[in-house]
Amino acid sequence: MVDGPVVTVRGEAYREVAPEEARFAVTALARDREREPTLTRLAERAAAIRVLLDSYGPTIDRRETGDLRVRPETRRSGERVVAWHGSVVTTVTVSDFTALGELMLRLADQDQVAVAGPWWSLRPDSPAYREARHAAIADALLRAREYAEALDARVTDLIELADEGGGQPMMARMSFDAGGVESTAVPELELDPQPQSVHAAVRARFAITRPVLS
Missing domain, CATH: 3.30.110.170 (Protein of unknown function (DUF541), domain 1)
Incomplete structure (x- = not known):
C-alpha cells in the first residue's frame, strides 16, 4: 500500500x-509420369542445390531442409495415376548480405528450382x-x-x-x-535490406x- x-x-x-539476418527458401521440383524418375530427378536437383550452397561456405549461417512432398496426380474420376510430383524445400539464413543477390539468382538459375525471399529480420x-x-x-x-x-x-x-x-x-x-531455362551468365541483383x-x-x-x- x-x-x-x-x-x-x-x-x-x-x-x-x-536487419541482421536474411532468410530465403529454395524449392527443388520434379514431375514425371512414373514415380521412380520423379524421385531420381528430385534427389539430383536437391543435391545440386546442396553443392551450390556448399560453394558459399561460411557466407551461409544456417540451412535447414524440410517439407518434402511426393504426391500422385490422378484423373478427376477414379484413382488412376497420370503423373507424380515431388518437391523439397531448403531454408537458408545469412547475415552477410554481400553475395545474397548473387546466391539467390544462381539458385534460381538451376533446373526446376523456385526461390522465395528474402525475409529480413533481427536476431x-x-x-x-x-x-x-x-x-x-x-x-x-x-x-x-x-x-x-x-x-x-x-x-x-x-x-x-x-x-x-x-x-x-x-x-x-x-x-x-x-x-529450367539455361543462361550463359547470371545477371546481377542488388538487394536493399528493409x-x-x-x-x-x-x-x-x-x-x-x-x-x-x-
Missing part, C-alpha cells in the same frame, strides 16, 4: 534499425531490443517527471514497472521461379511528493 500520491504513465520507444538476441526497452523506461520516467513538475511535485520512487510488449519487425518477400521497426512499451507507477494545487 502506497501512502501518498501516485502517477501512472506509459513509456514507449520506436527504432528503425538495419532474437539483438541489442536493438534491449536498447528499445531501455529507451521505453527512460520515456516513462521522463513523462512521470513532467507530470509531477506540472503539479509542483517531484518523483520519489518507482512502485511498479510492467513490460507491455512490442511489435515484431516487418519482413519483406520477393520471389524467383526458374523453369529496415526493421522495433517497438518497446512499459507501464510504470511512480510515487511523487504531495502536489501544490493552489
Whole structure:
C-alpha cells in the first residue's frame, strides 16, 4: 500500500534499425509420369542445390531442409495415376548480405528450382531490443517527471514497472521461379535490406511528493 500520491504513465520507444539476418527458401521440383524418375530427378536437383550452397561456405549461417512432398496426380474420376510430383524445400539464413543477390539468382538459375525471399529480420538476441526497452523506461520516467513538475511535485520512487510488449519487425518477400531455362551468365541483383521497426512499451507507477494545487 502506497501512502501518498501516485502517477501512472506509459513509456514507449520506436527504432528503425538495419536487419541482421536474411532468410530465403529454395524449392527443388520434379514431375514425371512414373514415380521412380520423379524421385531420381528430385534427389539430383536437391543435391545440386546442396553443392551450390556448399560453394558459399561460411557466407551461409544456417540451412535447414524440410517439407518434402511426393504426391500422385490422378484423373478427376477414379484413382488412376497420370503423373507424380515431388518437391523439397531448403531454408537458408545469412547475415552477410554481400553475395545474397548473387546466391539467390544462381539458385534460381538451376533446373526446376523456385526461390522465395528474402525475409529480413533481427536476431532474437539483438541489442536493438534491449536498447528499445531501455529507451521505453527512460520515456516513462521522463513523462512521470513532467507530470509531477506540472503539479509542483517531484518523483520519489518507482512502485511498479510492467513490460507491455512490442511489435515484431516487418519482413519483406520477393520471389524467383526458374523453369529450367539455361543462361550463359547470371545477371546481377542488388538487394536493399528493409529496415526493421522495433517497438518497446512499459507501464510504470511512480510515487511523487504531495502536489501544490493552489
